[in-house]
Amino acid sequence: MSECPFANLLNPDTYAKGMPYELLRQLRQAGPVLKMDDPITGVPYWAVVGHKELDYVSKNPALFSSALRSSFPMEHPQDMVDFIFSHTIINMDPPRHQKVRRIVHEAFTPKRVDTYEAAFRVHAKRIIDAVSPRGECEFVEEVAAELPLIAILELLGVPLTDRKQFFEWTNTMIYADDPDMATSEEDGQIAAGECINYALKLAEQHRLNPMNNITGTLLDGDVDGVPISEEDFAWMFILILVGGNESTRTVMSQGMRLLMEHPDQLAYLAANPDKIAAAVDEILRYNTAFTQMRRTATQDIALGGQAIKAGDKVILHYHAVNHDEAVFGDDAMQFDVRRAERMPKLGQQLRSFGIGQHFCIGSHLARLELLVMFEELIPRLRNAQPTGEIEYIRSYFVNGIKKMPIRFDAGL
Known part of the structure; x- marks a missing residue:
């Protein structure tokens, strides 16, 4: 294949200085589906x-599989895909996906999530109280990372005394994709192993003292009458932990940068x-938390004027799609917090949470956390x-910010 x-x-270098907005605009102009080379892995x-x-692609899992090579955009050995990644719903296809998702969904229904708002607001006020008198802070760790991590740990039944340990584990797993960090893929696997051991201890606690939270919901669930295995639970625990923590932290940091x-x-x-x-919808549109995901074509198919072959790697670039001028208008490249006022269906049109069977199950939780934090910080960090x-973060997967020191006029 000729070089694109x-x-x-x-390539993580493509994102080393943040999202390459102009490059993505040029790609959209070149066509909705593009054939690309990857000299790093040799896999086009x-x-x-x-x-x-x-x-x-997202609505046709029979044609574009999440399970064959996983939904992660990087290359992994097939045995890792088959024996590790297959335990998480993000890497499942129908019919197993719907059956497992039904269990997880019970913990994230809008009605249930809305009951968390009062507690979230208490946490948010405390977070702002801690930095406001100083007139400066390192926004990512001191503000953006706090509520998402506290919220997901509480929902998983993890004591807040273990918060710092989980902050380090999740960072290690995420930063293992960043060549600039003093972490490696091996470090990420070790951190994942620590999380798994912790999850298995939680499962043991639940057997002795049942918990009414996400952990309890997962462990009490079954697929076709067969209880969820502890191994499946442990990997879903990691997915929920990283997804629920990192995604909201990233959007909150990017949103503050844009403001x-x-x-x-x-x-x-x-x-x-x-x-x-x-x-919040415009903040979610303009910078997605996870930049792109993968599917694998299961048969020859035409898409966007291109002839895709069975077995081909297909990358869904959510960030590029969220700036599609055909949907969001000629000013799609501009950040505008008033966009939703003239586009009432903006929340339905953005693809920050995906669409189809793998639509983010924690989307309502993420929106609530973002709303509460911005409602508390905007009036006070003037x-x-x-x-x-x-x-x-130098990564083509996570659109994150490592550090963002800021100063402000303290509000009341």
């Missing part, structure tokens, strides 16, 4: 950057706090601005 003229979307792939085409880069919009929300809920260089 565009930068490799599966199709990049899906069109909104309509991404929806088609600081657009001080007029930050001032607008400070003066109109009732508009923050609508602004005139926020960065005080140093923003450090991004």
